[in-house]
Every structure is written in structure tokens, then in C-alpha cells.
Amino acid sequence: MSEIPxxxxxxxxxxxxxxxxxxxxxxxxxxxxxxKDWTKVYAPSPSAIVFPKTIEQVQxxxxxxxxxxxxxxxxxxxxxxxxxAVAANGEVVVAFDYMSQISDFDPVxxxxxCQAGVITEQxxxxxxxxxxxxxxxxxxxxxSQIGGNISTNAGGIKVIKYGMTRDWxxxxxxxxxxxxIVDLNRGLMKNNAGYDLRQLFIGAEGTLGFVVEATMRLxxxxxxxxxxxxxxxxxxxxxxxxxxxQAEMDLTAFEFFSEKALQKVVAHQDLQRPFETEAxxxxxxxxxxxxxxxEALAMTLFERCMEEGWVLDGTMSQSIxxxxxxWRLRExxxxxxxxxxxYKNDISTVISKIPDFLTEVEAVVNKEYPDFEIIWxxxxxxxxxxxxxxxxxxxxxxxxxxxCHVVSTWVFEIVEKYRGSVSAExxxxxxxxxxxxxxxxETEIALMKQVKQVFDPNGVMNPGKIFx
Amino acid sequence: MSEIPxxxxxxxxxxxxxxxxxxxxxxxxxxxxxxKDWTKVYAPSPSAIVFPKTIEQVQxxxxxxxxxxxxxxxxxxxxxxxxxAVAANGEVVVAFDYMSQISDFDPVxxxxxCQAGVITEQxxxxxxxxxxxxxxxxxxxxxSQIGGNISTNAGGIKVIKYGMTRDWxxxxxxxxxxxxIVDLNRGLMKNNAGYDLRQLFIGAEGTLGFVVEATMRLxxxxxxxxxxxxxxxxxxxxxxxxxxxQAEMDLTAFEFFSEKALQKVVAHQDLQRPFETEAxxxxxxxxxxxxxxxEALAMTLFERCMEEGWVLDGTMSQSIxxxxxxWRLRExxxxxxxxxxxYKNDISTVISKIPDFLTEVEAVVNKEYPDFEIIWxxxxxxxxxxxxxxxxxxxxxxxxxxxCHVVSTWVFEIVEKYRGSVSAExxxxxxxxxxxxxxxxETEIALMKQVKQVFDPNGVMNPGKIFx
Numbered sequence: 018m019s020e021i022p023x024x025x026x027x028x029x030x031x032x033x034x035x036x037x038x039x040x041x042x043x044x045x046x047x048x049x050x051x052x053k054d055w056t057k058v059y060a061p062s063p064s065a066i067v068f069p070k071t072i073e074q075v076q077x078x079x080x081x082x083x084x085x086x087x088x089x090x091x092x093x094x095x096x097x098x099x100x101x102a103v104a105a106n107g108e109v110v111v112a113f114d115y116m117s118q119i120s121d122f123d124p125v126x127x128x129x130x131c132q133a134g135v136i137t138e139q140x141x142x143x144x145x146x147x148x149x150x151x152x153x154x155x156x157x158x159x160x161s162q163i164g165g166n167i168s169t170n171a172g173g174i175k176v177i178k179y180g181m182t183r184d185w186x187x188x189x190x191x192x193x194x195x196x197x198i199v200d201l202n203r204g205l206m207k208n209n210a211g212y213d214l215r216q217l218f219i220g221a222e223g224t225l226g227f228v229v230e231a232t233m234r235l236x237x238x239x240x241x242x243x244x245x246x247x248x249x250x251x252x253x254x255x256x257x258x259x260x261x262x263q264a265e266m267d268l269t270a271f272e273f274f275s276e277k278a279l280q281k282v283v284a285h286q287d288l289q290r291p292f293e294t295e296a297x298x299x300x301x302x303x304x305x306x307x308x309x310x311x312e313a314l315a316m317t318l319f320e321r322c323m324e325e326g327w328v329l330d331g332t333m334s335q336s337i338x339x340x341x342x343x344w345r346l347r348e349x350x351x352x353x354x355x356x357x358x359x360y361k362n363d364i365s366t367v368i369s370k371i372p373d374f375l376t377e378v379e380a381v382v383n384k385e386y387p388d389f390e391i392i393w394x395x396x397x398x399x400x401x402x403x404x405x406x407x408x409x410x411x412x413x414x415x416x417x418x419x420x421c422h423v424v425s426t427w428v429f430e431i432v433e434k435y436r437g438s439v440s441a442e443x444x445x446x447x448x449x450x451x452x453x454x455x456x457x458x459e460t461e462i463a464l465m466k467q468v469k470q471v472f473d474p475n476g477v478m479n480p481g482k483i484f485x
Numbered sequence: 486m487s488e489i490p491x492x493x494x495x496x497x498x499x500x501x502x503x504x505x506x507x508x509x510x511x512x513x514x515x516x517x518x519x520x521k522d523w524t525k526v527y528a529p530s531p532s533a534i535v536f537p538k539t540i541e542q543v544q545x546x547x548x549x550x551x552x553x554x555x556x557x558x559x560x561x562x563x564x565x566x567x568x569x570a571v572a573a574n575g576e577v578v579v580a581f582d583y584m585s586q587i588s589d590f591d592p593v594x595x596x597x598x599c600q601a602g603v604i605t606e607q608x609x610x611x612x613x614x615x616x617x618x619x620x621x622x623x624x625x626x627x628x629s630q631i632g633g634n635i636s637t638n639a640g641g642i643k644v645i646k647y648g649m650t651r652d653w654x655x656x657x658x659x660x661x662x663x664x665x666i667v668d669l670n671r672g673l674m675k676n677n678a679g680y681d682l683r684q685l686f687i688g689a690e691g692t693l694g695f696v697v698e699a700t701m702r703l704x705x706x707x708x709x710x711x712x713x714x715x716x717x718x719x720x721x722x723x724x725x726x727x728x729x730x731q732a733e734m735d736l737t738a739f740e741f742f743s744e745k746a747l748q749k750v751v752a753h754q755d756l757q758r759p760f761e762t763e764a765x766x767x768x769x770x771x772x773x774x775x776x777x778x779x780e781a782l783a784m785t786l787f788e789r790c791m792e793e794g795w796v797l798d799g800t801m802s803q804s805i806x807x808x809x810x811x812w813r814l815r816e817x818x819x820x821x822x823x824x825x826x827x828y829k830n831d832i833s834t835v836i837s838k839i840p841d842f843l844t845e846v847e848a849v850v851n852k853e854y855p856d857f858e859i860i861w862x863x864x865x866x867x868x869x870x871x872x873x874x875x876x877x878x879x880x881x882x883x884x885x886x887x888x889c890h891v892v893s894t895w896v897f898e899i900v901e902k903y904r905g906s907v908s909a910e911x912x913x914x915x916x917x918x919x920x921x922x923x924x925x926x927e928t929e930i931a932l933m934k935q936v937k938q939v940f941d942p943n944g945v946m947n948p949g950k951i952f953x
Contacts, residue, residue: 123835123837124728125724125727125728125836126835126836126837126868127731128835169677170677170681172675172677176675181675183681184652193932197928198928199926199928199932200926201929204835205835205868205905205909206644206833206835206836206867206869207640207644207833207864207867207868207869207909207910208833208906208908208924209637209638209640209688209906209908209909209910209911209913210906210907210908210913210924210925211913211921211924211925211929211933211951211952212685212688212689212693212933212936212951213638213651213684213687213688214929214932214936216684217680217681217684217685219681220679220680220681237731237732237733256593259593260593263595263705264616264705265705307778308779310775310776310777311776365674365675367591367594367596367672367673367674368593369593369594396675399674400594401675436671436672437673438673438677438678439678440677440678441673441675441676441677442675442677443677445677445678445679449678456676456678456679457678457679460665460666460667461667461669461679461682464667464682464939464940465679465680465682467939468680468682468939470939471932471935471936471939472932483679484679
């Protein structure tokens with residue numbers, strides 16, 4: 018850590034007045050920890066970390082920031098992958114770790130009130146204890162916080178059935194950049210009384226206001242989740258498999274990964290191949306196996322796909338242990354390949370264009386960098402693929418990242434051509450800011466900036482994120 | 486119709502240039518027809534009706550309106566119930582009847598592109614022809630248009646399973662009040678690249694821009710829909726029934742109506758009572774009866790409710806004809822009671838508060854107007870009830886409506902107390918504008934007005950709707 022950026026003494030005193038002396042930290046370790054997220058591109062350099070305990074304290078901090086033109090950065094579980102919660106320019110970090118209460122559960126409404134700092138897994142366990150289910154789930158559920166999930170509209174592995182975080186927010190309390198508290202939609206299922214401002218704050222990465230509390234919906238617990246892993250000879254067949262199953266069943270997940278990914282996972286984790294047959298790609302389907310007829314239907318559809326040649330082999334989980342092991346084939350990929358210092362990109366197109374999109378990205382990367390190994394996996398059921406390129410051993414890290422920066426531009430040009438998104442689920446933050454125009458028009462970006470002006474006229478809320 | 490409000494000759498000429506002479510109408514009949522919606526409170530008085538055929542023509546009209554400060558009112562199927570599409574002040578009506586093309590269906594993405602003027606039923610039939618399903622359905626589906634549905638975030642009878650119109654909009658083309666065309670979200674399922682401006686236009690009642698085209702999602706066709714009608718002795722038992730079923734089954738609908746409503750429907754329509762037992766209330770549940778186990782589960786839950794005393798009697802549909810007849814008991818209420826010139830109100834709270842809310846509204850109305858007959862029905866599964874008060878024969882129409890205006894204030898005070906919505910699914914338009922503060926804070930309304938400034942700086946888009 019470099020030296021502490023200057024914070025006027027009056028501001029520091031006022032912050033200590035608001036949250037208490039012990040809830041303002043200036044030490045190097047705190048500044049390093051709370052000044053960054055999982056992206057390691059920018060060096061953290063916050064001027065202070067404050068830990069409010071109440072909504073009113075957050076409001077007082079925002080009002081103070083407006084008076085003194087101090088930039089604020091919200092900090093949740095710090096698991097973001099786009100540097101949306103990084104304080105690299107002397108900002109004051111507002112960390113929600115002391116606002117982690119769950120309250121007001123109602124079994125009829127199936128809603129529960131969460132402070133911004135509630136951890137995703139905490140909510141999942143709470144829901145389970147009530148005999149219900151919080152379905153938004155992803156690798157970082159053990160650390161990510163609800164406020165951060167909402168601010169990035171987190172997605173994950175069950176989007177095909179349950180949607181994104183957006184779909185589970187029944188009410189939202191926000192402190193706007195003006196320092197106002199707004200209490201949006203208040204848990205209602207049906208409410209057409211004026212603009213749904215709640216939606217604006219979801220996915221706004223804290224640039225319009227800070228989410229301080231949310232009323233979250235819970236769902237019926239799914240019964241007997243069962244996974245099928247199918248070996249597929251070519252990418253276009255994955256689409257046929259998706260079509261075949263979706264026409265007759267409600268799937269809870271539809272993921273894919275490549276043989277290359279599978280080989281690495283099996284070599285480095287304590288896992289078996291799902292079956293001996295090698296296929297270029299694998300589809301992982303999950304469904305609620307609630308009765309024999311559903312299971313029989315799944316088998317019929319599997320056989321139909323085999324007859325058509327879309328599937329070469331397959332296996333179905335018969336226990337929770339088998340279910341978990343099949344899921345690990347997909348979920349352990351990220352951790353497994355991390356030793357190759359991979360370049361990662363999170364992109365989407367409409368589902369039908371994914372095969373052509375992948376082919377085109379592969380072609381350009383293979384042509385320019387034939388020694389780059391590409392690992393594909395992702396949430397194919399919702400058009401979201403994760404592109405991973407492994408660093409060849411003989412290439413130095415900095416050279417590799419420079420080359421990947423060039424690759425990024427090609428990838429985003431292809432994203433633009435296919436009218437896709439430069440950020441499917443990780444948000445824009447700082448790392449994708451320069452690439453936003455590949456997904457959003459000049460007019461849209463101008464409108465976003467004007468909307469920001471309405472909610473944050475002095476530009477104190479997470480400035481420099483999404484756009485400049 | 487009174488005399489035609491003055492439209493400057495230059496503007497009229499320019500409009501004729503844009504859409505063609507035959508697509509500008511000034512005659513009384515057109516002005517009367519296209520100047521209003523299903524609310525009959527305000528006398529229509531538009532200065533002209535224009536019928537654009539392309540997005541570019543809509544854009545040219547909006548630009549012209551900005552130049553000359555002409556107010557525009559969008560007109561879809563004109564089935565609105567809050568006067569959101571009424572032109573009462575010499576506005577130019579932009580009617581979307583000549584923009585009714587469906588195109589670009591994709592079976593993998595399960596999306597289809599609709600121009601704003603596509604009729605809901607047209608989309609439902611189109612979906613069916615593709616072996617798919619468009620699930621947003623309501624009484625006016627035969628006339629309402631997609632652009633209007635989106636602008637009012639239309640709900641209907643399947644919200645408990647399928648959500649509102651908002652949930653089916655994968656992409657939105659809008660001409661903003663600035664005259665810009667924005668192409669929002671472009672059909673993607675996952676897209677976290679900046680603010681989701683699409684959401685702002687959904688439910689904005691044309692006050693920020695006019696929806697000109699939408700990419701709509703379609704769903705798997707539900708299988709063997711089956712209805713249960715259950716007689717329930719008191720309102721609180723309806724909640725227990727809802728809980729019991731929702732904990733173990735996915736319902737596609739959960740409606741309710743009162744014995745009073747049932748008696749009127751049976752007396753005036755060609756319909757039988759569902760069973761002889763009289764109950765104070767009836768719940769109508771619908772589910773996909775895909776296999777014997779599901780049907781057996783429904784029967785088990787029904788028996789459990791009988792044992793608990795929450796249900797007095799019940800019947801289950803065994804054919805599509807029976808399904809339709811059970812639905813008519815609920816759906817024919819509106820038409821049946823129309824002969825009593827009913828006062829209507831469309832309100833919501835969170836589901837758990839509905840019983841207390843109903844009791845409180847009944848108490849105040851019965852106390853002040855003991856001869857008013859109250860008919861309740863609605864979408865109890867999503868907290869949305871429709872309050873209907875029948876005009877007593879001996880009370881004159883204008884006296885009745887004056888008294889009901891007083892009732893409205895009481896109802897909205899109770900809505901405010903229960904943190905509900907003054908408009909669950911019909912929007913605000915003009916009829917509920919004065920009551921918006923019962924559901925939205927001063928700060929929220931101020932923010933809405935500033936947001937409107939961003940998208941419609943000259944105030945030409947449906948002015949005087951939602952707020953002044």
C-alpha cells in the first residue's frame with residue numbers, strides 16, 4: 018500500500034462522529050482488503066473505510082460526501098469481477114459488513130427483509146430453515162452480499178428457471194446520491210403506480226445510490242433435483258438437445274463445458290469422467306425429478322437425442338452425492354484452470370447465435386495465437402458463455418495479458434456484430450468501461466449519464482464506474 | 486364532440502407529409518374513437534389522429550411535436566382503465582393500428598418481434614401456432630395491443646406463475662421524447678452492461694417515450710390445465726389454502742370471488758353453481774395436471790384443507806369444457822355486474838395483509854353507506870383485489886359517483902396504511918393521478934419528474950398522465 022490519500026480532517030472527524038471511532042479504519046490492511054474486489058487489475062488506494070450500522074448512518078455519510086465532494090465506493094462481499102467495488106483513487110469505502118440482519122420473514126408472502134450486508138449463503142440457509150428456497154446461486158455465494166448481488170444483478174447457474182437477482186427483489190431501500198432514502202415497491206407483487214425506479218438501481222453498481230435494505234422473495238423448495246450429463250459431438254447439437262428438453266420439461270439448469278475443460282478437471286480434482294465416451298462438448302441438464310413419469314420423460318428425450326445423433330452417451334444422477342459430483346465437473350473448472358493464469362471474459366448473445374459466435378471467436382484467436390488454449394464453459398441455456406484462454410507456459414505473464422487485451426477487442430467486435438452483451442452477468446465496473454460502446458449506443462450512454470445526474474448530481478456515488 | 490381544437494396548419498401539413506394524407510384523420514368519429522380508452526370519465530378532444538406505419542414515421546412525428554410543442558397521446562387497443570390513453574386537451578393521438586406485424590420468430594430463443602400495434606390475442610395465437618405459449622392474459626386480450634400492454638405493464642390472471650408483461654419483454658425499441666430511437670436489451674436473457682433502461686419504459690404509460698417494437702419471450706405450452714373451485718368459509722382460510730397448495734405445487738392461477746359475485750353470475754349467465762354448498766368465498770386454483778401423481782397430490786391437499794375446515798366443498802375440472810366453465814364463474818363477474826354501474830377500484834397489498842385490508846374497507850363502507858353492495862374478486866395469489874361497489878337502484882348515478890369519490894379517499898387511506906398500491910395493474914393515467922401520493926413518497930414523485938425531464942425535456946409525450 019502506498020501512503021494514505023489525504024482526507025480533510027473535518028471529514029474524518031465527521032465520519033467518526035457518524036459511525037463511531039472504531040468503525041472508521043485507516044490502517045493499511047483494512048485499506049488493502051476493503052479497497053478491492055476479486056479483480057486484481059487496479060491497486061486499492063482508499064482514503065478510509067467506514068462501517069455504518071444503520072440506514073441513517075449511510076444517509077449521513079452520503080450527505081457529508083455531497084457537502085465535501087468526497088467520492089464513495091460501496092463494498093459488499095468484494096467478489097466482483099469487473100472492479101465495480103474497487104477504490105483506486107482515494108475514495109472513502111462504505112462497507113456493509115455490520116448491516117447483516119435478516120428480519121420480517123412472512124410465510125404467506127414468502128418474503129424476507131435483508132440488510133445490504135447479508136451474505137448470499139446466509140439467506141439461502143435462512144430460506145431452507147423456513148422450508149423455502151433462495152434460488153440465485155453462484156460460486157461466490159459464501160462471501161457475496163445481497164446489496165452487491167442487487168447492484169450487479171447477479172445471475173449464476175439457475176437463471177434458466179429462476180432468472181437473475183432482479184427477479185427476486187420485491188422491495189428496495191436505497192440511499193440515493195442526493196442523500197434521500199427511498200423505499201421502492203415495498204414487497205408488492207403487483208404495483209403499477211408510476212415508474213418502477215427499483216429496477217434502475219438493480220444492476221447500477223452503486224452509481225445512482227447505495228442499496229441499504231431489500232425485501233427478497235423466496236421460492237418453493239425444488240424436489241429431488243436430478244442432473245443429466247450428456248456427451249455431444251458438436252456445438253450445434255447442444256442447441257438441439259436444449260430444444261428437445263425445453264419443449265417438454267422445465268429445466269432448472271442447462272450448462273455446458275468442453276472436453277478440454279473436462280480433462281483438466283478430472284486430472285486435477287478427485288473426480289471421475291461421467292462416462293468413457295469422449296465427446297467434444299458436454300451438456301449438464303438439471304430438473305426436478307418429482308415422480309416416475311418425469312423421470313421416464315427425461316429418459317425418452319435422452320433416447321430421442323441419441324437416435325438423432327445429437328448425444329453420444331449420457332448419465333443421470335441417482336443420489337445427491339452423484340448430483341453433486343456431476344455438478345463439480347462444471348463448477349470446478351474455474352478453480353482448476355486458475356493455475357494457468359487464464360484470461361477470462363463473460364459475454365452473451367441470444368442463445369440461437371451462440372454456435373456461430375463461438376466458431377468466430379475460436380477462428381480469430383486460433384489464427385493469431387495458435388498456441389493459446391481456449392476453454393469454453395457457461396450457462397448455455399441463457400446465452401451466457403465464459404471464454405477462458407490459458408497462458409502458454411513459455412509466454413511471460415505481462416506479454417500474455419498484453420496479447421489478451423488485443424484479443425478482447427476482437428471478441429467485443431464479434432459481440433457487437435452478434436448484438437450481444439460485453440458483460441452478461443459480471444457488470445461493467447472499471448474493467449469493461451472502455452468496451453461499453455460495443456453493447457450500448459451513444460444515445461443510450463448519454464441517457465445513462467443524464468439519469469445518473471438525476472440521482473447523483475454531485476457525482477459522489479462510485480464515480481468512474483460503468484462510464485466516466 | 487365539440488369543435489376541433491386548433492392545430493397549426495404547418496403542423497397538420499407536416500403530419501400529412503410524414504404519414505400520408507389518408508393516415509391523418511380529423512373527423513368526429515375518429516376523434517371520438519381514438520381519443521379515449523375504456524374509462525368514460527373524460528370527454529375525448531384530440532386535435533388529430535395520425536397512423537404511422539414505420540418507426541421512422543413515429544420518430545418524425547415526435548421530432549415535429551418537439552419543434553412545435555405539440556402534445557402527443559399514444560393509442561393502442563384503448564382498453565385502459567385509468568385514462569392513460571385519453572386525449573382530452575387537443576393533443577395529437579398517435580395510433581399504432583397500422584404497425585401490427587409479427588416477425589423474426591426464433592424457436593431456440595423462443596422470442597418473436599412484435600410491432601407496437603400487435604394485438605395480445607394475435608400474439609397468443611401466433612405462439613400457439615409455433616407450439617408455444619404467450620402467458621399474459623386478461624379480459625381485454627382481444628383488443629389490447631402489445632405496445633399498450635408494455636406501457637401499462639399489464640398483468641392479468643396468470644401472474645402468480647408467469648409474472649407481468651415486464652417479465653416477457655426481452656427487447657424494446659422506443660422513440661424517446663427527444664425523438665431518439667433506442668434499441669434496448671436486444672432480446673438477450675443475460676445482460677449486465679449498464680442501466681437497464683428498458684425497465685423504465687415498461688409501465689411508464691408513454692410518458693417517457695413511445696414503445697414502437699418489442700422482442701417478446703414465449704413459453705412452453707402448459708399441459709392439461711385443470712381448475713379446482715373450493716368453497717371457503719372465511720377470508721383468512723383462503724390464505725391457508727393458498728399456503729397449503731403453494732408449498733407443494735406450482736399453481737398457474739389462484740383467484741377468488743365472493744358468494745355475492747357467484748349468485749349474480751349464476752343468475753345472469755348460462756352457468757351452474759360449482760356445487761350446492763354455499764360458502765362466503767370461493768377460491769379458483771389452476772395447475773398443470775401433467776400426470777396421475779400431480780392429480781393425486783392435488784386431491785391430497787384438497788382433503789387436508791377439508792379436514793382443517795378451511796374448505797367446505799370443492800370440484801375439479803375433468804375436461805376443457807369444465808375448465809372453461811369454472812373459469813367463467815370468475816371471469817364473467819365484471820360483465821355481469823356492469824348493469825349496476827359499479828364503482829371499481831384496482832388495488833394491492835402484500836398477500837398476507839389482504840384479509841385485514843378487506844375487513845377494514847368493508848367496515849368503513851358499510852358504516853357510511855350501509856345500502857352499498859360490495860363485490861370482491863381478484864388475483865389473490867398476487868395480492869391484487871378488485872373492489873366493486875354496486876349502485877343501489879334508488880340512488881341517482883351522479884349522487885352515487887360523488888359518494889364513491891369519497892369512498893375512494895377512504896380506500897386509498899387504508900391502502901396507504903397497509904403500504905399497498907393505489908394501482909395494482911391498471912396504471913395511473915389521469916384517474917389515479919391525484920392519489921399517487923398514497924403509494925409513492927414526495928421524493929419518489931420528484932425523482933420521477935426529473936427522470937421524465939431526461940427522456941422528454943419538452944413534455945410532449947402523453948403530458949398530464951401519472952403526474953402533472
